[in-house]
Amino acid sequence: MAGMGQTARAPSTAQVPTRTDSWPWPDYLRSFACAWDICQAAWLPPRDLRTLVRRRWQNLVSFARDRSALYRALYAGVREQDLESLSALPIVTKTMMMNGFDKLVTSPALQRRTLEAFIADPQRVGRPFAGGFAVWTSSGTSGEPGIFVHDASALAVYDALQLYRFRGAAASIEMGVSSLALGRFALVAATGGHFAGVASVERLRSMFPWMAQRLRVITLMQPLDMLVAELNEYQPSLIATYPSAAALLAQEQQAGRLRIDPTQVWTGGECLSEATRQIVQETFGADVRDEYGASEFASIAVGCPAGWLHVNADWVVLEPVDDQYQPVAPGQPSHTVLLTNLANRAQPLIRYDLGDSITVRAGPCECGNRLPAIHVQGRGDDLLELHGRGGVAVRLLPLALTTVLEEGAGLYDFQLVQLGPRALRLHVGVREHAKADRARSALRGFLDCQGLDGVRIDQDTGPPRCRGAGGKLRRIIRESEQHEPELATNH
Template sequence: MLPPFDPWLTSLVSADVAVASHAREEALAGRRSQRLASLLNSAVRGSTLYRKLLAGRDPACLRLEELPIAHKADLMCQFEDWVTDPALRLDALRRFASDPSCIADPFLGRYVVWESSGSCGEPGLFVQDGRAMAVYDALEFWRGPTLQRMANPWSLGERVAFVGATGGHFASMVSIERLRRLNPAMTGGLCSISFLQPACDWVAELDALAPTIVATYPSVAVLLAQERLAGRLKTLPREVWTGGENLTAATREHLQQALHCRVTNSYGASEFLALAGECRFGSLHLNSDWAILESVDDRGREVPAGEAGATTLLTNLANHVQPLIRYDLGDRVTRRAAPCACGSHHPVIDVQGRDDDMLALGRSDARVVRIPPLAVSTVLEDDAGLFDFQLEQQGPCNLLLRTGLQGKAADSSLQRARTVLSAFLVRQGADGIHIRCLSGETGRCGRSGKVQRVVVRLETPAGVR
């Protein structure tokens, strides 16, 4: 069965996105206002949770800042009351998402489903209907790197390789498989490569495929650059698309010099697939006609342009099935006060999202094994079922695994995680790694304000068992 796709609706939304790409702020504000009112009406009509929250209040008269801040853990605990379709049941969704053979299959015949990685300590499941997917498709086409590729008359025969987590219902994998099913002509030119393999294996796959475009995370792109400089990676893509982690100016410059290609960044989340895309000046422009981002301080008050808040609240104007209204993303976003030289009236944002460190394991007399942080997180979450953790490298062959869990549950979870992680590291070629564990202690936050999942600190704290 094909994934949800409505050609007529997609055409209508695409036409609107194309026009709004060049709209002035007044027109964008009008779109936001109308879409917010529609979202709130849908939430009141269909969501038991929001019907109770907004009881006796007219959605048309509400200001967004008057609504409560929503958190993933709270919403997932009330999933059936949260969603607007009573046919959506959390147990059934979890069974569906636990089966890799169902990736991109339509759930209940009409929904696209993907899961979040649990980067805030709580995994989530997100359901998109045909309308939401039409919005994401249009935003990717008109404002993402796809348009740059398709506008090139020499782009026939383009080969795109995604390097990342390939075994779960993550947004990237679901999106790739959905495109392959909807357009069989893309089957040979769109592939995915698991970064859970040893680096030598996925480098060999890339060389065999010789992709013209590589889509991946900045930390994995850095590994690609290192493999290229070492002479082990032979292929040279024409473009590298990055997302999911911080991309600094220095990292971008390093990648472009090492790989001799253009690097294009984007910003998205499981909660909204296409939040921002880059213009020709390298600025990230928020898709402000379909998403509202509020940068707030630690008391939930909006901060002025030019100032980074403690966290960011998302209101997704496209998804009426699973209302995300003032949803705490956990990223730190700064809205620039000055307009962009490209002329777009969509606001420019700077994002501090994931800022985990790359593990570099091994002693000086042996080859150092570098492992991207998202690969480590994927193993601990998917294979060990541990979501509340921080892994700290304290020496060339020494790791500390922390969790905020306590008691017997913590001991059992840590033992399983240590076994799974040790086996993974051995497969990567990192032998003789000592993993110590500490329960009842939450990991420390990084620059983004989020707990860093993987961090390198060459020190040994007291009280570690």
């Protein structure tokens, strides 16, 4: 990849490597150039950063017009002078992207039909597609799932951002010392799909076999006592998980059932409240770090000690807008946010409606970081607590429940409401009524495995309620919570 001020280059779309289960050997020259670029950009004066970003998005737009049939058609009616302003370009939605997928991507190897066959195989999670592309899927919180393909240059950018912005400048030394000291990393997450976090860990395990025993994905889909037992056996020195799961593990640690001693806890996928941060930090005596990412761009923003998320604005552009796609002023929450990924050429995303609501900080952050600071709001799903055999309380994480319905039944437009300690109601969107029985069966199987075979599942033919900012559903709700203000959440 090119150095400072130049645009990242994707692998040639004219010569796609043969499909293989092995990742190419790391391009250390590209990684070094990318790391140098990112370290410099963090300290650029605002004017120079704007110049760098403008050059990158203009190059991206030019590339997309030339190589993507969808963007070529989309920009056909755009006046030449409007191509000089990112905010003047048309908006792309997830529905547009998925309906026109084969026309949007820039490589002939990236066809929706073959990609869907690839992601249908759970054994391929974290494996390369067509020799060097990463494939990630997103949840259907707006009613439709997404497929996202990232090229080698984009992956190099994401890796460098997470290494030098999220983990800190001394991360490489820390990780090296940790490895020599037999430290272990655990991603505690929902499994069953090609989710970005899980796929990224499996990619690292594949690329660096000598580290595979020290990198583990631990599924949240198993009963809590089994999760606790696996963590106790593995003894991770570093845990990455959702804030709700981190809080749950802190409760288990306080109760004496979980007995681990991590030095760091990384959180993402949901909002990390200050109360949760304090509980996790005090319980484990660990450094807690937060990150905002998505399948569309792995590391959008990183947390700071002041409680803000700082956007990696040299490689991703965020435009907060209202429900008419008009700009929203700093200090005001947006209806949604438009994302432009400056790193990825395989599947260009330019002014893509991400669906999250953000609030941009009006002034500089007291932490000293010059990059733009934001807060993120979203759907705010609830942790459920149901009563199992003998009245034993069983807590279920919302992301585990949504994964059961999405991956087990292909259901995306739904809402699951807890009616009481032994009753749930499943709302299914009109377009997906045919999947209702399969969804109920998948949910029944999951509950039975959790010791909740006595819990009743009612079905409602009415549409899901309680949509959040940007049209995203609150999908897992305790009945008493339905009319309360929404909690914040990351994508």
